[in-house]
Amino acid sequence: MLVVFGYDHVGHQVGLPQHGCRLLYLRGDHTAVDGLLQGDYRSLFYGFGVDFADLREYQPEDDIRYIDWNVTARMGTPYVRQYMEDREISAWFLLDLSPSMDFGSVHSPKRAVLIDFVATFARLLTRHGNRVGAVLYDNRIERTIPPRGGRIQVLRLINDLLKQPRLPVASFTDLAPLLARGLHAINKRSLVFVVSDFISAPGWQQPLKFLNQKHEVLAVRVWDPREVELPDIGLIVMEDAETGEQLYVDTHDKRFRARFTESARRREAELNQAFKHAGVDVLPLSTEEDLLRAILRFAMLRKQRRISSQQAQR
DSSP states (O other), X not given: OOOEEEEOTTSOEEOOOTTSOXXXXXXXXXXXXXXXXXXXXXXXXXXXXXXXXXXXXXXXXSOXXXXXXXXXXXXXXXXXXXXOTTSOOEEEEEEEOSGGXXXXXXXXXXXXXXXXXXXXXXXXXXXXXOEEEEEEESSSEEEEEEEEOSHHHHHHHHHHHHHSOOOSOOSOOOOHHXXXXXXXXXXXXXXXXXXXXXXXXXXXXXXXXXXXXXSEEEEEEEEXXXXXXOOOOSEEEEEOTTTOOEEEEETTOHHXXXXXXXXXXXXXXXXXXXXXXXXXXXXXXXXXXXXXXXXXXXXXXXXXXXXXXXXXXX
């Protein structure tokens, strides 16, 4: 069972607010996150600065998963791959906290999923001796948190995110300034998580590509099922999360639901093309799916892709 709790800035335990995230900090060494810390760390960050560094002869205490079978066959004795885990990584979270991130129709709003993700990955990275920082953005850059290591830094990130006020309305989100701040603020080559629903004015694709040319970037796309398909539940009020504009809609109308779904499909295709153009991997996070399950699935996909790439090079 997960023990869920939060801390204030000096480390005192506090209760979670009603609107707080589901996962902030986990106590104990046998939780699902700790399994992720041990088992799939390399799968998650292979290619993100935790890469293959050297080969050495196998020792009895080594994990057999890291045996290089090709080299072992050539040398006639087992060899294992060593990785650069001891090299410190600087990781940044570029966080979209615009009004559309407060939407959620199932279990949690998208903002709560964002906070869960930051809490999980910040802990994952700092537990391995790395530093984490963040840029917070709603309709402007609200705060830049320089990267530091340790548990207190994780708690500071969580605390700042929980205290960040929600904007009832705002002008339409433009992610370009958030990405531009990342380009300006992050000097050393780093691992960068761009966490957003990517509901934005056009023009963010090229800055994302530039950011990926300087750093290792992962786009974390948070989405809600009702943004893709409307249920047949009769008359509803739809509200633009950014502007507050409202519209009455009859969801019994099959043609309207079909148009809505088709529009969502086109937007999905455009997003995928934009990510492909920027050359970034994408981790989709749904408000109705367990966060750890989504992360583990992503780790497995990365692992399978790496294996396929290695097999193709033989």
